Amino acid sequence: MNGVPARWNSASAQELFFYLLSHPQGRSRDEILEDLWQLGRDAASVNRFRVTVHRVRTALGWSGALVEEYGRYRLAPEVLDASDVQALYAALQQAEATLEPRARLEGFRQVLHLSEADYLPGVRAEWAEAAREEHRALYVRACVEVSLAYCEEHNCAEAAAALVRALKRDPYVGENLHQRLMACLTVVEGKYAAIEHYRRFLRFLREDLEDCPMPETVELAERIKCGEGVCPRALQPRPDAACLLVPGSQARGVLP
Template sequence: MNAAGSSTARTAHAQPRWDIRTFGRAEVLVDGAPANWASQGAQDLFFYLLSHPEGRSREEILEALWGLEADASSGNRFRVTLHRLRAALGDREAVGEAYGRYHLSPALFRASDVQALHAALHEADSAQDAAQRLRAYQRALSTYHGDYLPQLRSDWAQTAREEHQAAYVRACTELSLVYCEQRDCPAAVGALVRALKADPYIGEQYHQKLMTCLSVVESKYAAVEHYRRFIRFLRDHLADTPMAETAELAGRIKCGEQICARAPGPSAAQDSSCALRASRLN
């Protein structure tokens, strides 16, 4: 084979450059161009396998994607779809099979925002200092631009969506703690707001924390307004009321008490009628 032929062979077998986005939108680029799926089934199979990095059997795939049992007809459909998926990704090795389970190649996962999110969280968990944790959590947040595969309503997509959302929310709350340790109160508020916007059900303690931070960064009025919105949220979505300690915290903030120990300045003197007035928050 001459040099030109050798170069052509290497190019033909070169791994494509993938760019995979799943948060807020679904987009797969192959060498800078949108993937040509050829069928909806090929696209669905890709995102299904992306949602199950441990792999799935043919029977599990047939049931989850098409509600089919394994037989000659469904087996042929699977083979055609798998061929289309590999063609769309530009690499026969993009989808492998081991011990009866089909999975995407590690290179594909590395090209995805899903992998970037969880890799950043892993780095943060093993960080040796606050600066490294800060950078890792910031990188995790930069990958997340909305719900995972928002266009899909299947059960398997919803399960993966909740898993990735929980990872993102954890990154937000942990980042808020790092900012708090550094006394960067505005940044701590921003991270908490992102966490509660993504999942307002994560825990009442985070609403308490945001109230405290808002009383420092903005004003007691902003903190009390968040409390009132929280009351409405509990009533409208859970038919519930705040915990007594949350109501007490709102009362203390309304009276002007300095709640945050990290905030500058001495605690304000309390008016004797403050507790009575604060009770009206409920």
């Protein structure tokens, strides 16, 4: 709080803090007991909860840092506002509300910056995995928004690079993003790069999901092989030898 890092002398207190940070709307005592410690309500568990709440407040240096209202426990707004998580959601809200294209792009780039790292990577609990999944989905969505914005600017290299970032974070996110990346790659690196990604995607589907591509993905690949222009913003694919990647960007395949 106020620029002073919390001093956690209890693993349970730290876990409760991050749990409530992931549920800013608050949780009931019974939900907390079940989610964190798989405990029902009895005298021992209630006492453990009371002690842990006290330790959270002590670590944050403020008795009002964790409040209880109508049976729900939550972190105070001042605590939430000081967190990276709240900064992320504030940036997302601002980006969503922005209509001017360049400002919207910069807003979602800020969302990417704030969500770059994995969320709570050292916590293996089920509740943490659910929070990570939400965080991952937010990152992927921001990548897609950035890609669309660059596409509007005809910056194909950066549009493709943003899709690569999305698919690296979550290759299961949706086949439509793989299709979009294939189209981008025809412009940025040529049809061979697009087909290379397609073949990697086929292997991923077969080996990881025991599935096959959708018919429209197969059709898209065949059109690319024939040299047909598949990007709606480009009349023709660029020559295969013309790599238009900007320095520091990598739009090449995302699947092993």
